[in-house]
Amino acid sequence: MTYDFELKMKVRDYECDLQGIVNNANYQHYTEHCRHEFLLSHDISFSAMHEQGIDAVVARITIDYKVPLRSGDEFAVRLRLERDGIKYVFFQDIYRLADEKLVAKARVDTVCMLNGRLMKSCPELDAKLQDILSR
Amino acid sequence: MTYDFELKMKVRDYECDLQGIVNNANYQHYTEHCRHEFLLSHDISFSAMHEQGIDAVVARITIDYKVPLRSGDEFAVRLRLERDGIKYVFFQDIYRLADEKLVAKARVDTVCMLNGRLMKSCPELDAKLQDILSR
Amino acid sequence: MTYDFELKMKVRDYECDLQGIVNNANYQHYTEHCRHEFLLSHDISFSAMHEQGIDAVVARITIDYKVPLRSGDEFAVRLRLERDGIKYVFFQDIYRLADEKLVAKARVDTVCMLNGRLMKSCPELDAKLQDILSR
Amino acid sequence: MTYDFELKMKVRDYECDLQGIVNNANYQHYTEHCRHEFLLSHDISFSAMHEQGIDAVVARITIDYKVPLRSGDEFAVRLRLERDGIKYVFFQDIYRLADEKLVAKARVDTVCMLNGRLMKSCPELDAKLQDILSR
Numbered sequence: 001m002t003y004d005f006e007l008k009m010k011v012r013d014y015e016c017d018l019q020g021i022v023n024n025a026n027y028q029h030y031t032e033h034c035r036h037e038f039l040l041s042h043d044i045s046f047s048a049m050h051e052q053g054i055d056a057v058v059a060r061i062t063i064d065y066k067v068p069l070r071s072g073d074e075f076a077v078r079l080r081l082e083r084d085g086i087k088y089v090f091f092q093d094i095y096r097l098a099d100e101k102l103v104a105k106a107r108v109d110t111v112c113m114l115n116g117r118l119m120k121s122c123p124e125l126d127a128k129l130q131d132i133l134s135r
Numbered sequence: 136m137t138y139d140f141e142l143k144m145k146v147r148d149y150e151c152d153l154q155g156i157v158n159n160a161n162y163q164h165y166t167e168h169c170r171h172e173f174l175l176s177h178d179i180s181f182s183a184m185h186e187q188g189i190d191a192v193v194a195r196i197t198i199d200y201k202v203p204l205r206s207g208d209e210f211a212v213r214l215r216l217e218r219d220g221i222k223y224v225f226f227q228d229i230y231r232l233a234d235e236k237l238v239a240k241a242r243v244d245t246v247c248m249l250n251g252r253l254m255k256s257c258p259e260l261d262a263k264l265q266d267i268l269s270r
Numbered sequence: 271m272t273y274d275f276e277l278k279m280k281v282r283d284y285e286c287d288l289q290g291i292v293n294n295a296n297y298q299h300y301t302e303h304c305r306h307e308f309l310l311s312h313d314i315s316f317s318a319m320h321e322q323g324i325d326a327v328v329a330r331i332t333i334d335y336k337v338p339l340r341s342g343d344e345f346a347v348r349l350r351l352e353r354d355g356i357k358y359v360f361f362q363d364i365y366r367l368a369d370e371k372l373v374a375k376a377r378v379d380t381v382c383m384l385n386g387r388l389m390k391s392c393p394e395l396d397a398k399l400q401d402i403l404s405r
Numbered sequence: 406m407t408y409d410f411e412l413k414m415k416v417r418d419y420e421c422d423l424q425g426i427v428n429n430a431n432y433q434h435y436t437e438h439c440r441h442e443f444l445l446s447h448d449i450s451f452s453a454m455h456e457q458g459i460d461a462v463v464a465r466i467t468i469d470y471k472v473p474l475r476s477g478d479e480f481a482v483r484l485r486l487e488r489d490g491i492k493y494v495f496f497q498d499i500y501r502l503a504d505e506k507l508v509a510k511a512r513v514d515t516v517c518m519l520n521g522r523l524m525k526s527c528p529e530l531d532a533k534l535q536d537i538l539s540r
Contacts, residue, residue, distance in 0.1 A: 012438040013451055014293050018286040018341060019185055020452070024167065024193050025284065028160040033417040040477070046418055047425070047476035050154055058159050062197040071288060071452035072445070147303040148316055149430065151423040153476060155317070158419050168282040175342070181283055182290070182341035206317035206423060207310070289455055294437065294463050298430040320424055328429050332467040 001091065003078040004132055005038040008097070011073045021068035028061065031092045031106050034077035042128045053115045054122065059087065060109040066102050069094075075103060083133045086120050087111055136226065138213040139267055140173040143232070146208045156203035163196065166227045166241050169212035177263045188250045189257065194222065195244040201237050204229075210238060218268045221255050222246055271361065273348040274402055275308040278367070281343045291338035298331065301362045301376050304347035312398045323385045324392065329357065330379040336372050339364075345373060353403045356390050357381055406496065408483040409537055410443040413502070416478045426473035433466065436497045436511050439482035447533045458520045459527065464492065465514040471507050474499075480508060488538045491525050492516055 009030060017023040036046045046056065069075055074097040082089045087109045094103040112122035126133060144165060152158040171181045181191065204210055209232040217224045222244045229238040247257035261268060279300060287293040306316045316326065339345055344367040352359045357379045364373040382392035396403060414435060422428040441451045451461065474480055479502040487494045492514045499508040517527035531538060 012434070013441050014287055014295060014434050014437055016288040016452075017284055018182055018288070018290045019190050019192075020288045023284050024196065025160040025163040028163055029417070029419050032159065032419055036418050045477065047153055047421075055154055057154075057203075058200055060197070060199050061159065062195070064195050065193055068192075072450065147299065148306050149299050149302055149422055149428050151317075152419055153421040153423070153425045155423045160419065164282070164284050167284055171283050180342065182286075207315065288452055289460055289462075294466065295430040295433040298433055302429065317423055325424055327424075327473075328470055330467070330469050331429065332465070334465050335463055338462075 001078075001080055001093070003080050003093075005034070005041060005079045007034040007037050007077045007079075009033075009075060009077065011069050011071060011075070013071050016071055019068075021070055022073075024063075024065065027063055027065070027069075027094060027104050027106070030075075030077050030094060031061075031063075031090070031108060034079055034092060035090055035108070035110075038079050038081075044124060044128050049124065054119075054124070055113045056088070056110050056122065056125070057113055058108055059111050060107075062107045064105045066104055067096065069096065069103055074098065081129065081132050084109075086118070088122075088125060136213075136215055136228070138215050138228075140169070140176060140214045142169040142172050142212045142214075144168075144210055144212065146204050146206055146210070148206050151206055156205055157208075159198075159200065162198060162200070162204075162229060162239050162241070165210075165212050165229060166196075166198075166225070166243060169214055169227060170225055170243070170245075173214050173216075179259060179263050184259065189254075189259070190248045191223070191245050191257065191260070192248055193243055194246050195242075197242045199240045201239055202231065204231065204238055209233065216264065216267050219244075221253070223257075223260060223268075271348075271350055271363070273350050273363075275304070275311060275349045277304040277307050277347045277349075279303075279345055279347065281339050281341060281345070283341050286341055291340055292343075294333075294335065297333060297335070297339075297364060297374050297376070300345075300347050300364060301331075301333075301360070301378060304349055304362060305360055305378070305380075308349050308351075314394060314398050319394065324389075324394070325383045326358070326380050326392065326395070327383055328378055329381050332377045334375045336374055337366065339366065339373055344368065351399065351402050354379075356388070358392075358395060406483075406485055406498070408485050408498075410439070410446060410484040412439040412442050412482045412484075414438075414480055414482065416474050416476060416480070418476050421476055426475055427478075429468075429470065432468055432470070432474075432499060432509050432511070435480075435482050435499060436466075436468075436495070436513060439484055439497060440495055440513070440515075443484050443486075449529060449533050454529065459524075459529070460518045461493070461515050461527065461530070462518055463513055464516050467512045469510045471509055472501065474501065474508055479503065486534065486537050489514075491523070493527075493530060
């Protein structure tokens with residue numbers, strides 16, 4: 001897969017649970033942070049959008065867990081964005097940097113809401129991500 | 136769906152993010168806590184299993200987000216367990232208690248590992264959850 | 271100490287870190303949730319106050335950690351509120367329920383802000399917590 | 406204050422709560438991650454120590470909150486270590502990088518435990534942090 005964005009991060013020990021591996025929910029945090037940084041890199045602020053009444057929300061998430069991350073691991077979250085009807089679909093794969101092993105594969109279907117109502121399209125995303133979405 | 140277990144909980148304000156709703160990753164926490172309480176109700180301790188070298192791990196999770204939970208909301212996580220090959224599949228639905236509205240639907244595929252190796256079956260789960268798994 | 275409020279909770283496994291004990295920061299979450307439930311029990315909503323531009327914020331927190339909580343532990347957070355100048359000071363002690371052992375002692379100094387400005391007093395807290403604050 | 410270590414980080418949106426600012430408990434996470442990175446920079450692994458039965462634990466934490474961090478903020482956690490009797494005391498200050506504003510001041514008193522028993526001194530820390538501790 002060709003990715004549109006990459007964010008490098010490092011495991012923080014408090015993200016590990018009593019099994020000594022990163023707790024499952026934290027991978028979801030990693031993908032969220034990566035999406036928001038991707039949006040920021042295209043001059044789209046998640047929190048500024050929220051203040052204008054527009055919220056990009058996750059409608060569905062699927063995560064396949066392959067290999068767990070552990071204390072000290074460095075990793076990259078790589079992201080590819082595609083449009084599917086009213087959905088903005090983020091394909092996000094997490095790789096452990098030491099050996100490029102695939103850690104987790106996520107598919108995140110998001111939609112935009114305007115003051116709580118589903119939008120067919122989000123003008124700000126469409127304008128600023130035009131190159132990617134028209135691909 | 137007929138459920139095998141229910142856990143009632145209440146939103147904690149720190150679980151809400153800047154959109155004023157419970158952050159997506161916390162629903163995953165809710166489902167995890169519900170699974171562990173379900174196991175405990177059948178005398179299976181997740182942390183005791185870990186100390187014996189057996190870890191039940193999530194191989195795949197899918198969550199459909201329907202309606203967000205907010206500050207003050209009380210909710211129930213309802214769980215049904217089914218066996219599918221080597222997988223123990225948890226169907227977990229979250230309902231808002233005030234109006235029984237469906238908040239989120241999760242399917243959590245778990246497998247058991249013995250000292251890091253995939254097990255075809257987990258004897259402890261099979262023994263203690265026999266009634267449910269042989270249904 | 272005589273307490274004004276008690277909230278009973280149970281450790282959730284995801285709150286434990288790789289040391290197998292509840293991560294330190296989660297005790298702060300427990301005290302926050304207890305404060306908000308205490309306020310709600312006096313008909314004060316933290317999130318509703320926020321929407322009116324009033325934020326109760328923590329100016330200083332001190333936590334003494336005595337005995338760690340572990341997977342499966344049930345505990346109570348007990349709270350006493352006192353006024354000290356412009357500060358609303360919450361004394362919050364956490365006890366393990368199995369043996370009433372003191373787990374942690376916290377002192378949380380909070381102040382109220384109106385649209386980002388420090389308030390000398392918060393009328394809503396003063397009115398609804400009059401019995402406690404005038405003690 | 407002269408610092409022994411600095412870790413630069415950026416707010417992740419999921420760390421913000423419904424007040425739109427970083428939730429108080431997350432500053433504690435930031436200080437923990439900074440301490441562990443500091444230790445790693447001196448070749449001391451928190452998780453490896455744990456596997457040898459030695460746990461550095463927090464006995465007391467005090468945090469003064471000055472200015473809240475918000476979505477998008479970059480910040481540095483700066484750390485100074487001092488010895489005080491059996492305690493290893495970490496002074497940790499968080500600064501917002503855009504304007505070097507002091508965000509929070511923390512003092513974290515830690516002690517070492519060997520298989521659950523308080524140690525008068527932790528040989529590994531003493532050896533590897535000799536330059537700092539003998540200052």
